[in-house]
Amino acid sequence: MVTLYQAAQSLTPDPIVSLFTLDTSSIGGPLVPFVQGREADQAVSFGNVEYQALDCEFTGMEVSGVGALPTPTIRVANHDGIIQSILNTWGDVLGCPIYRMRTFARFLDNGSEPDSESFYGPDQFRIERLVAENPVYLEWELSTAIDQEGKLLPGRPVIRDTCLWRYRAYNASTNGFDYSKAQCRYAGNKFYDINDQEVSEPSLDVPSRRISCCEARFGKGNPLPFGGFPGVARVRA
Secondary structure, eight states, X not given: OOOHHHHHHOSSXXXXXXXXXXXOGGGTOOEEEEEEOOGGGOOEEETTXXXXXXXXEEEOOOOOTTSOOOOXXXXXXXXXXXXXXXXXXXXXXXXXXXXXXXXXXXXXXXXXXXXXXXXEEEEEEEEEEEEEEOSSXXXXXXXXXXXXXXXXXXXXXXXXXXXXXXXXXXXXXXTEEEOTTOOSOOOOSOEEOTTSOEESOGGGOOOOXXXXXXXXXXXXXXXXXXXXXXXXXXXXX
């Protein structure tokens, strides 16, 4: 079985297939999967999802060395009315995400080595501006997933000495722990109280949310999955 990276390094690689999905669910519309420029207008299937053939041009993904984020554009043919019907039915698609996956023809469902796990991406973009609309094509300016107005990095509060990960919850009815919403990866059979002292009752197992909490559970001197930002302080007491 040829892997994605082996296929990419082959001296005679298969054609790259670009698969797009326009997601208009935020405005009540459907998902619109389409494939970029296939011969004889043939739809393709990948991961049991059918992508309709659609002439389109995707440009502007160049990366600048001065730190500017790319502003790609996508131009899709309008002669078959696939995208135009979305606009006519659901209105403006500004703000809707569009995803791109790239794979090799051999990994398509009808390829020589079908493998729905072999792909690059998905790259995520958002439709920012309608550049052109005419009977021949529609063209949008996109923004990358990180280039979003009003987004802050990091996406959570920066607190120096407090771990913000959600800890496992003890369920008295099952006499066990619920990990369904846990973010902390501790799953050991030793229990510690709010002062990081070992206790015998699992119901008393609660995190102190200090670095000592991690050290008690994962071992002092070991890599600690601490959910705070101790490095933000220039001087520590």
